[in-house]
Amino acid sequence: MKTAVLISGRGSNMQALVKASQTDGYPADIVRVISNEPTASGLDFAARARIGTDVVNHREFDRRESFEDVLHERLVAAEVELVCLAGFMRLLTEHFVSRWFDRILNIHPSLLPAYKGLQTHERVIEDGVRFTGCTIHFVRPAMDSGPIICQAAVPVLQDDTADVLATRVLEAEHRCYPYALSLVASGKTSIVDEKVAIDGVTELGNVLVNPPDGPA
Ligand code: GRF
Numbered sequence: 001m002k003t004a005v006l007i008s009g010r011g012s013n014m015q016a017l018v019k020a021s022q023t024d025g026y027p028a029d030i031v032r033v034i035s036n037e038p039t040a041s042g043l044d045f046a047a048r049a050r051i052g053t054d055v056v057n058h059r060e061f062d063r064r065e066s067f068e069d070v071l072h073e074r075l076v077a078a079e080v081e082l083v084c085l086a087g088f089m090r091l092l093t094e095h096f097v098s099r100w101f102d103r104i105l106n107i108h109p110s111l112l113p114a115y116k117g118l119q120t121h122e123r124v125i126e127d128g129v130r131f132t133g134c135t136i137h138f139v140r141p142a143m144d145s146g147p148i149i150c151q152a153a154v155p156v157l158q159d160d161t162a163d164v165l166a167t168r169v170l171e172a173e174h175r176c177y178p179y180a181l182s183l184v185a186s187g188k189t190s191i192v193d194e195k196v197a198i199d200g201v202t203e204l205g206n207v208l209v210n211p212p213d214g215p216a
Pocket of ligand 1: 007008009010011012013014086087088107108109170173
């Protein structure tokens with residue numbers, strides 16, 4: 001499935017998707033990397049990987065919808081079928097989301113619906129929760145909302161700073177996003193009543209407890 005990745009910065013999740021897409025039998029092909037930030041360092045990686053890159057600088061538009069129209073045109077021109085947001089720091093409105101309904105994925109560094117928005121790791125530490133994680137979901141117009149495809153739980157440790165926790169969560173992001181994209185691109189997901197059903201998943205896998213000497 002022809003897939004575009006939208007970034008705003010370093011694009012480490014985009015890199016994880018690109019690397020996965022280069023493995024045998026992976027069902028998605030990353031055909032475009034688009035940034036709203038002209039200086040995003042992720043663009044260099046994409047160019048080195050011989051993936052077509054584009055910049056659509058949001059500052060050149062006075063309305064969000066005009067920015068989204070150009071984004072849409074670029075995606076259509078590249079014959080894109082699926083869009084992955086990966087550290088893409090612009091909110092997409094109904095105008096764009098309705099045109100790509102059920103064809104946009106996003107990754108967020110928390111266990112949604114908890115901790116939507118920015119500064120997730122700071123707020124997680126402040127609240128003293130034992131687990132956080134990451135979520136890959138289909139995009140709806142409201143920020144960080146939409147049917148959830150995959151989540152990974154990541155323990156919060158006693159002495160974590162936001163940076164240390166962000167690094168631990170990012171490792172989970174890099175494992176989960178390629179997995180979630182493969183589920184969607186291979187047609188294993190369906191959305192029923194705004195919940196994602198996944199073909200062939202019936203078993204209970206790992207269950208985590210933190211502190212680690214808690215009940216199994
Ligand atoms: C990731 O933590 C992602 O979940 C969040 O922003 C960060 C982007 O990192 N939305 P990168 O650009 O993929 O390296």
